[in-house]
Amino acid sequence: MQAEIDIDAPETFEQVRKHDPMKSSVSMDAYRPDALTSPLCNSPTRRPYYHATRSQTTHSLSKSAENFSTGNAQKQQFRGHSLSQRPSLAGSRVSGGLSPLLVAARNGDVMMLDSLLRTSGTDILRRDPLHGQTALHFGVLNNHIEIVRALIRPDIVCSILDIADKQRNTALHYAAAQSHVLTQMLVEAGAMVNVVNASNQTPLGVHISAIPQDDPSLSEILLLYGADPNAFFAKSRVLHIALNRQMIQIASRLVHHGARMDLKDEGKRRAFDKLDEASLPTILENIKYPPVWIPSKARKSCMQCSKHFGIIGSHRHHCRFCGRLVCSSCSKHEISSKLFLFQHNKPRGLMISEKVPPLPTSKSKQRVCNVCFTVLQRRKPRAQ
Template sequence: MRVLLSKLPRPWIVDEKKDDGYTALHLAALNNHVEVAELLVHQGNANLDIQNVNQQTALHLAVERQHTQILLVRAGAKLDIQDKDGDTPLHEALRHHTLSQLRQLQDMQDVGKVDAAWEPSKNTLIMGLGTQGAEKKSAASIACFLAANGADLSIRNKKGQSPLDLCPDPSLCKALAKCHKEKVGSRSPSMISNDSETLEECMVCSDMKRDTLFGPCGHIATCSLCSPRVKKCLICKEQVQSRTKIEECVVCSDKKAAVLFQPCGHMCACENCANLMKKCVQCRAVVERRVPFIMCCGGKSSEDATDDISSGNIPVLQKDKDNTNVNADVQKLQQQLQDIKEQTMCPVCLDRLKNMIFLCGHGTCQLCGDRMSECPICRKAIERRILLY
């Protein structure tokens, strides 16, 4: 496998699908071929999130088969992709855990019904029970591992079930919630505080806090002492035409102004007061968007940065629209790539590049073309073969 991957003429072959949508990584995850999966991911750069005809990723299959060594999470697989039924890998893990519990309960009832004289049967059932206990433990461990790595506990499938709805075990539900909370907590408070402190520092002197709004770009990059020396915005590199020192909120006078109004470009109100305004108090222009201070500094806001005044749902709709546009672009590019493959690949073996053309205009690779007496496309007799260089 290592040699094959090193000799690949075209890297995308690693992600080629069968008729059922399975890639090489799907098959490795399904059959627990750990070394093959590692080579495909690390050497072949296989796409971890490709879906088969059932919209399952390799992670879905690994969880479904309880292959704990091949979960692909540390390699960066997305944890919340849904299959055709709307199930995420966490849904699969908890469903498997619940089913193993039910089978264990059924076997316990069967053991009670077996006559004491049938010792071999009883021993067989007890051995099977132990195996299912291990299986249940494995399923629970996988679920906790997914939750600890950030899997969403609230995503609902097409039946309206969240992962926790599939888990009747209250102790496991608490453990999952705890794992998820620890993951979210570990990556949010400290990181956000450190980022905000860095973003508030002047990008020139690093001693003072940023307090000057550049126009027309609307970024805040320096303190008022350093701003006269800056000719281009340090964030977007746009020419600085105006510099405005950020003063206290003109409404409450308690806090500093912290929200940029657009399209007018004024920052004259704090967050609390800005949310109440329909028009800019400085120029009386209608406010279409509000941009938080942290975003003007080049950071990311925890809330929606472009809150539309007319309706609170419009930003979400805009986001969905953007996602739809991106998906359409991706599908278009995928179709273009497929067209290029069809134009350049041999139509007979589908493996080598087309480098031989017949007089009819169709072509194949040299290896296939040398063996043919008629064109595989139009069935005309091959009178002459022309090699492409």
């Protein structure tokens, strides 16, 4: 469950970088949520958020809608959101909106930050007026590991961990875009892994869109801590973002954790439509959840050879392992369902209205597509 944030006018990173001086004097009190919703932060000793309301005019509401960036624009913004591109905060005064705690976090001054945290009256929830970011955001964005460590100590972590900035990005969104170490620290502290920002992106989606190479290690950290492999990324899904970027290893881990290959992206394409003969077996080897079959009426031709159904010898068949709709020629084999090695009894992310075929019995042989047959044949020594 995501904490609701009261936001006047979310801005893109590009707009924020222009450093509108008028925004530097705006109080950030109105951006604070009523309560924390992190499942690991339910201690009665937590420091509650406070919430100040502020009226929104019709103008501000329309401006808010106009300023929401698209998924693709946000993707590029996360890639280019380096500290050198952010407006310099050096020399900012407390009266200008930066509290001493924010200055210490920005500068990596651990001794000063620790002293302020021990000082009565220090407001750890104070935001910078430009981006609406907390000291934890500053620590992550500047890659100050010790600052982050100091801010996630048990007595204060639940107050600050999941606060979002003006774009609804939590500290984990930024950590996932740049740092394994900081990501690990935040998820171990209980950060919400499925919270979405203003562009409908989870930290997992932000990471996949920002990472420069096909390295699944950080994705695996997020997935092990409960990140949804079927999460949306704007109007698409995180699996499609990985496949669009040719990141087969990351896509394989998503499938391993239950990403559904039958789901469509914003262009009505399924994951199967984006895989070639070389990459398809790599993905199929990682299936651990039963498939959702492609609807029989959804395809007029075989998903393997593209032969139109209805021609002699080209009847429709569902592969019992991957769920693809293939013709007779592309599904000649039957194989023991023991080799499926499903670790779960139903697909992940199944909607109430969706029906799934019953799981095959362990003694039965099941019809599979030729590609899955080759993949499953390799498992025989392990299964025996």
